Amino acid sequence: MKRVLIANRGExxxxxxxxxxxxxxxxxxxxxxxxxxxxxxxxxxxxxxxxGAPAKESxxxxxxxxxxxxxxxxxxxxxGYGFLAENPRFAEAVAEAGLTWIGPRxxxxxxxxxxxxxxxxxxxxxxxxxxxxxxxxxGDTEGLDAAAADVGYPLLVKASAGGxxxxxxxxxxPADLEKVxxxxxxMAEKSFxxxxxxxxxxxxxxxxxxxxxxxxxxGEAVHLFERDxxxxxxxxxxVEESPAPGLPAGMSDRMAEAAVALAKxxxxxxxxxxxxxxxxxxxxxxxxxxxxxIQVEHPVTEMTTGRDLVGMQIRLARGDDMxxxxxxxxxxxxxxxxxxxxxxxPAKMFLPSPGTLTxxxxxxxxxxxxxxxxxxxxxxxxxxxxxxxxxLVCRGGDRNEAIANSLAALDAFEVExxxxxIEFLKKTLAHDAFRAGEVHTGFVDAHKADLTEL
Amino acid sequence: xxxxxxxxxxxxVWKVLVKPGDAVKSGDTLFILEVMKTEVPHEASSxxxxxxxxxxxxxxxVDAGTxxxxxx
Numbered sequence: 163m164k165r166v167l168i169a170n171r172g173e174x175x176x177x178x179x180x181x182x183x184x185x186x187x188x189x190x191x192x193x194x195x196x197x198x199x200x201x202x203x204x205x206x207x208x209x210x211x212x213x214g215a216p217a218k219e220s221x222x223x224x225x226x227x228x229x230x231x232x233x234x235x236x237x238x239x240x241x242g243y244g245f246l247a248e249n250p251r252f253a254e255a256v257a258e259a260g261l262t263w264i265g266p267r268x269x270x271x272x273x274x275x276x277x278x279x280x281x282x283x284x285x286x287x288x289x290x291x292x293x294x295x296x297x298x299x300x301g302d303t304e305g306l307d308a309a310a311a312d313v314g315y316p317l318l319v320k321a322s323a324g325g326x327x328x329x330x331x332x333x334x335x336p337a338d339l340e341k342v343x344x345x346x347x348x349m350a351e352k353s354f355x356x357x358x359x360x361x362x363x364x365x366x367x368x369x370x371x372x373x374x375x376x377x378x379x380x381g382e383a384v385h386l387f388e389r390d391x392x393x394x395x396x397x398x399x400x401v402e403e404s405p406a407p408g409l410p411a412g413m414s415d416r417m418a419e420a421a422v423a424l425a426k427x428x429x430x431x432x433x434x435x436x437x438x439x440x441x442x443x444x445x446x447x448x449x450x451x452x453x454x455x456i457q458v459e460h461p462v463t464e465m466t467t468g469r470d471l472v473g474m475q476i477r478l479a480r481g482d483d484m485x486x487x488x489x490x491x492x493x494x495x496x497x498x499x500x501x502x503x504x505x506x507x508p509a510k511m512f513l514p515s516p517g518t519l520t521x522x523x524x525x526x527x528x529x530x531x532x533x534x535x536x537x538x539x540x541x542x543x544x545x546x547x548x549x550x551x552x553x554l555v556c557r558g559g560d561r562n563e564a565i566a567n568s569l570a571a572l573d574a575f576e577v578e579x580x581x582x583x584i585e586f587l588k589k590t591l592a593h594d595a596f597r598a599g600e601v602h603t604g605f606v607d608a609h610k611a612d613l614t615e616l
Numbered sequence: 617x618x619x620x621x622x623x624x625x626x627x628x629v630w631k632v633l634v635k636p637g638d639a640v641k642s643g644d645t646l647f648i649l650e651v652m653k654t655e656v657p658h659e660a661s662s663x664x665x666x667x668x669x670x671x672x673x674x675x676x677x678v679d680a681g682t683x684x685x686x687x688x
Contacts, residue, residue: 216628216676396654505652514652516626545627545677549652 163238163262163480165190167210167231168202170242171221172536173553174456175202178240181472190234192227194220196544201536208234215546221245224252228259238262238479240472244548247455248275264479266431266454267379273428274452278322278360284449287424292439292448293363297322300347300357303340310339313361319343321350322358329353332364368603369440370394371406371414371447373421374463376474376487377430384489385418386463386471392601393590395512400583400606401590402459403499404466407561407599410445417447422489424452432475433460442602458502461532461555465498496557497564501572501587503552505543508586508614516545517580525574530557530567543580551582561599565591589613619662619687627651629675634685638666646685647671649678664688 167190168178179189179202191206196215203209210230213220220226222245231239239256241247247265250272256263265271274280281291295309310317310333319342321329329350333342343359351357369392377383390406391399406414421436435457437450460471469492478484507513522539525531535552537543543551554571558564572588590596590613595605606613627649634646640660649656664687671684678684 512654513656514625514627514654516652545625545651547652549654 163476164188165207165234165236166238166240166264166476167192167227167234167236168206168240168242169221169227169246170240170244171197171200171202171547173534173550174242174244174458174536176205176536177534178242178472179205181470181476182240184470184473185476187476190231190236192221192230194546196546199541201538201541210234215544217245217546224249224255227252228255228261231256231259231261236261238264238476240264240476241455243455243458248453250275262479264432264475266377266434267429270428270430271454274454277451280451281449283428284424284452287420287427289420289424289436289449290447292365295361297358297360298343298347300351301344303343306340306343307336310336310361313363316364316366318362318364319346319359320362321346321354321356322360323350323354323356365439365441365448367442368392369406369442369601370399370437370450370603371409371417371440372435372437373418374457374460374471375421375425375430375434375436376471377425377428377432377434378478378484378487379429379431381426381429382485383422383425383430384487384492385422386467386469386492387494388414388417389459389462390601391459392603393596393605394603395508395606399459400502400504401499401587402462403497403561403564404462404494405497407601409440413440413445413447420449424449432478433471458550458553459500461534461553462498462500463494465532465555465557466494466496467492468495496559497561498555498557499561499564499568499591500553500555501568501591502550503554503575503577503587504549504583505551505580506549506583507581508583512583514545514549515581516543516549518542519551519577520579521576522551522579523574523576524552525554525571531571532556533571551577562597565597586613619660619664620683621646621658621660621685621687623649623671623678623680623682623684624658625649625651625656626680627656627678629671629673629678630655632669632671632673634666634669636666636668640664640666640687658684660685660687662687 182189188207191209212226246252250268253268347357374386393401532555556567630650668686
């Protein structure tokens with residue numbers, strides 16, 4: 163492996179390039195018409211155009227990426243996250259083109275992408291899953307009441323083909339069940355072309371905690387501890403941290419054990435994340451899904467463990483001997499927090515705020531402050547892509563110090579030309595409930611007035 | 617009361633939920649933009665009849681402040 167094409171843009175493209183350089187590899191960027199002048203293009207050893215500004219005409223077109231790889235003489239592809247990262251057909255096509263795919267096996271990506279199959283695999287690895295029902299196809303409501311009684315109320319009616327919070331409805335009262343199921347089936351049919359739904363237990367007060375795993379592809383796997391990602395808006399993460407504050411004794415160990423068991427069972431290859439929902443009241447945890455990619459919040463783990471997760475992905479893919487990566491060699495120190503800086507207006511229900519960065523001064527990086535971004539002063543943040551303009555990751559000896567370092571670094575951001583959530587992030591981290599570690603997925607709604615008032 | 621609803625931000629038109637002649641109530645969603653991978657619904661702030669729709673589904677790159685729906 164000599165030349166890695168990075169099939170992505172923005173901060174993650176720049177981030178992957180750093181690890182390529184550290185490993186003595188050249189990096190090839192790809193860019194859409196909107197990104198010709200972007201930072202990731204400027205930083206790369208070579209760059210290839212892949213199509214029009216909308217992602218579906220460029221970053222999502224497998225053929226264009228493969229053509230770019232051939233043209234540039236790349237011998238490997240790193241997908242980053244999003245776009246084609248979890249597309250098993252693309253992963254297969256990369257291998258068929260004679261290139262190295264820096265990611266899990268296509269079969270693993272496919273298995274974990276199918277919610278129902280992923281639940282079955284998790285269960286067979288001994289990982290607790292939420293009580294759920296069999297599928298109910300369009301118009302099928304036979305046996306519904308009994309299934310619901312088994313799952314228990316309150317429950318969620320979920321579209322099998324749904325995702326990202328779309329196609330999900332809550333039912334508290336058995337009398338509403340049939341009506342909601344029928345409505346969700348017809349909505350799912352219209353939205354996803356598949357009207358199949360299932361029932362799942364609703365966790366009223368939930369935390370979202372995930373385990374970073376790394377598998378060698380031969381049945382060996384390790385974990386790199388947990389990340390709490392409970393602070394979300396619109397089912398998207400805003401603040402992530404490790405360790406997770408205030409979990410019941412032993413829970414993170416049990417979660418890590420479960421995640422590693424699943425990774426071993428699947429002979430998982432590379433970096434992956436097993437997501438769990440934690441019931442704040444019953445203190446149980448359940449499998450949500452497994453993400454077969456490097457995640458946005460991976461730097462949190464890098465800050466506490468001192469490991470380069472992207473570098474590990476690349477080394478495994480190029481065939482380095484990694485047999486010395488054993489659980490007893492992995493340790494975490496201190497506390498790390500990531501804040502996602504978004505171009506959006508929290509006071510207007512997080513309305514996206516595209517625009518031009520007329521000023522974009524970042525905090526100074528240090529041993530305890532890391533900033534990952536794909537933008538510079540003068541760059542335009544277009545409506546075509548994700549609103550994230552930077553990730554701030556700060557470490558401290560303990561959680562209080564990590565919060566203090568984060569607040570100081572957030573203060574040092576100078577952004578003009580568009581609206582950001584920086585003030586919102588400061589209010590979140592400074593909030594008494596956050597400081598007390600009282601994080602849950604309803605945090606932003608519960609404290610909305612405190613967080614968005616000017 | 618006549619109302620003119622314009623786009624709040626630049627983006628692509630994802631869904632248009634009304635057509636001329638439709639009766640709408642304050643709070644009804646008229647159309648949804650797709651901006652930065654996020655759905656941005658635009659709502660009516662008064663009751664009335666839709667008199668004109670100036671955008672269409674899958675229209676790309678609509679500027680902020682574009683007149684989209686008129687209600688009378």
